[in-house]
Every structure is written in structure tokens, then in C-alpha cells.
Amino acid sequence: MEKFHRNERLAVLMKTLCDSPGETFTLGSFAEMFGSAKSTISEDMDIVQNLLQKFDLGSVESIAGSTGGIRFVPGCKKEKVKSVLNSLCQDLSNSQRILPGGYLYMLDIIYDPKRIFEIGSIFAGYFFKREIDCVITVETKGIPLAFATAKQLGVPLMIARHNSEATDGPSVNINYVSGSSKKIQTMVLPMRALKGHSRLLFIDDFMKGGGTAKGIIDMAKEFECEVVGIGVFIETLEPAKKLVDDYVSLITLNIVNTEEKLIDVKPSKEWL
């Protein structure tokens, strides 16, 4: 069998672990992959752990027992989060983003894979310890972010839609009330989408009144599942009282002044 040098092993170990966050690998499987002793791989892991720390890229965790092994845990330090959020706020403050009615154009950000992966990795680090089984979102604009978060948690994504389709199979419909405009909307989730007793993380790009998040909590109950975390990219400062309490936002949007062309947007206080 071909032998690999330590530097080769490290590069491949780093890539393999980081590409599959949350997945448990046994030392034995790596030992076989590289034709090395387990003790050698174990030393490699110490180096990987150090490197991840040095570059603030996450960490490696050992899991004891018969199902044990090593897994990559996403996450970074608060300083790095702050610097990502500050750079996003600067970009979002550009007055050319102001649309009629005081809306902000931000599709270029929420559809940009590179930035969305950074944001998703913040959520993945924040929610990892809650043992998420599935990330859930509602179509359309939050999908890239929810998907990037799911990828970095190593769990599946599920998307609630506004209309059902033949390819969904039997599905559950619920009505929910938007927290800000009080409009009634429908969301649909295929019956096959969720296993009972799953721990769900709801991720969305934007929260105003919190109606969609509340809808997801109600929908989860129909599937005997529990929403154990809510993360939104941007929340509005008003209304201060949302329909849900336990959520995390990254950025808070205060006001878009269309006359003076001013946008007041800041990292949410959680991160300051």
C-alpha cells in the first residue's frame, strides 16, 4: 500500500474533516486510508487541532465510546464574527441600496455564495451544541443561507413552500399571520420531510414581526418536532416586540431614511 507523508496526510485530513462538519470519523478509517498506524493519525490530529485554532477555523472534537471517533466542529471567535458583521454593515449602508418605500436591495449579498458561507458558518458555530437534526426555512430568499448553514452543521435542509406540488407527496398546510402586516399566509411541508422528534433550526434572511418564525414553530408541532433555534441574518429594530422570543440575529436594521438617503444598520447587540 502506498505510504503518505505527514504533510500529505495533514492536508487531506484537514480538507476531509472541514468538508464534513459534525460527521464522526474513526481513527481506524483514516489509518486505513493512509496506510499508517492509529497512533500516527492521532499525532496528526493534534497538529490539525492546533492549526484550526491558530487560523480560527473551528476545532476537532474526540468522541469516546464504541461509536466514537473524531469530528470537526465549526465556529470562530467573537472578534472574527464582529469583523465579518462590520464589513457587511458597511456594504449594507451604501445609499444606492435604497429602494422606493424604504426597502433595501440586498439580493447581491444574500445570493453571494462566499459571503453566505461566512454567515452560515457563524450560525453553524453558534447553534452546533444544540444538536440540530435539520435546518428549516421558508422559500425563497433565505434558502441559500439556510443551505449554507445546514452544510456546515452536516445536517439536511427542508424548505417550507407557499404552494404544494405533485412531487411533494401528501403534505401539511398551515396558515400563519405575518407579524408586521397581519396578512394571512400559507405554508406547506411534505409529510415525508421531517422525522418525528427532530430538533429543528429555523434560518431566514430577514425578520420583522416574527410571524414566519412563529408559523414554523406551529408547523413543527404538527410533525411532533421541536424548533430548538432561530437564526436570522437581519432583523428590524421595530417592532421591538417580535412574535417569538428566543432568536438570534446578526444585524439590526434601524431605519432607512429615503429622503436623506441614510441607512442605519449595525451588528446586533449579541455580538458587540
Next chain:
Amino acid sequence: MEKFHRNERLAVLMKTLCDSPGETFTLGSFAEMFGSAKSTISEDMDIVQNLLQKFDLGSVESIAGSTGGIRFVPGCKKEKVKSVLNSLCQDLSNSQRILPGGYLYMLDIIYDPKRIFEIGSIFAGYFFKREIDCVITVETKGIPLAFATAKQLGVPLMIARHNSEATDGPSVNINYVSGSSKKIQTMVLPMRALKGHSRLLFIDDFMKGGGTAKGIIDMAKEFECEVVGIGVFIETLEPAKKLVDDYVSLITLNIVNTEEKLIDVKPSKEWL
């Protein structure tokens, strides 16, 4: 300045390059990052290149000239593509996927980040040389795949929707005719979404008649952009004549026999 060992440099180089496909890094920027000579980094790169080849993970390309440097190019060998597609076909052939009306349930696959990244990396490898500026899709089910492909091409994603929203700003509407059911549908793209003269890659989860792909081609013209590639995860065998010619599918679905509970699904002939 802190010095790094070769094994540390290799692990970080591998991760940095693979995380940002298509992005050009100068030797100088890495030399600075690690406090090493450029000639050392250049040797590191040869090792990275070898490793990528050995594990069939893509390749590293040098770009000459004043804007030159090194970039990671996604892609893998045909054998690996075949093995991914065979495993997908096996999973898709499970008779429990059959829904009333002869539809196939496949949300668990097209929303699974790990599998979708594998599929996206096949598309990224296939289309990389066409110098894509932007990946485009139509909501909803193709979004994760289009996003994963965009991530691995290192380009932005844009999503055409069925209705416009206030947060889109001014937008272009077009009507298009579904290739199979002949129904007229609408798609909307914000005016700010695309720069003129962009080279677009259309990615979708499913193609029957090709009407959506044709709609995207028409939409692109309104933005003075060009669709230079079309990739779909699954196409149906019938109708054999689609509304577009130049497209690539990964898997071909022949028939779903609801009575005998048989599904005929194969890698598309391109990959055999």
C-alpha cells in the same frame, strides 16, 4: 513573525484554495501569510497539486502575467462521476419514492447538502472552462443545487422568481411556455441582478420539455447576457425533443410504473 512548518502550510493552503475555487491568489500573498519565501510556497504548490491529483479532488492552475497567480479548478475524473451517479440512481430506484400520478419523491436528495455538493462539484468541473460569470436558476427546488454549483465555481447566484417583491427594486417580467404542459408561466428578475454581457450558467433540478431553460435564455437576452451552459440534475427521456439543444443532464428518468412499482433511472449517456 511566526514561522510555519511545511505540513502546516500545506494543510492551510489546501483548505484556502479549495474553499475559493476560481479565485486567483498570488504567491506573494501566501508568502506573507506564512512568512516564507515565494520559492518555498512554489514548492508547496507542487505538493498540493500532486495531492489533489492523487485524491481526485481537482487541480491547481497557474495564471501568468501581472494579474497572475494560482487558482483552484474544481473537477474530478469520469470514473468518480459515474460512481456518484450510480449511487444516486440506486437510491432513486427505491419503489417507496413513487407518488400518485407517477411522480418521484426526491426532496431528501435535492435538499441534502452533502449530496448536492457532490452534484454541484460535477457541474462546476464540467462548466469551469466556459468562464461563467453567474449561475442562474428559477425558484424553488433547484436553488440548493444552483447555489452549490455557484459556490464551487466561485461566482454569484441569481434566482428568477414567479412574483416580484418590493425588495427586488425594478424588475423584468417575461412569460414563458412550459415545454411539456404548454402552460404559460411568468418569471421575474430584478434589473439590478445581472450586469450586461455576463456569461450565465442555468442550473436546475429537473427538465422535462425544456420550457424553463428556454425562458431563461429569453430572459438573458433582455439583460444583454448570454446563457453559455445549461445543466440539469435529472431529465426525462420523453419528450426526446426538448425546447433547448445544448444542455447536460446527469441522470435520465425513463418511466415510473406505478402499478408494478418500477422506476427506470440511469446515468445520462454523456457519462457512460
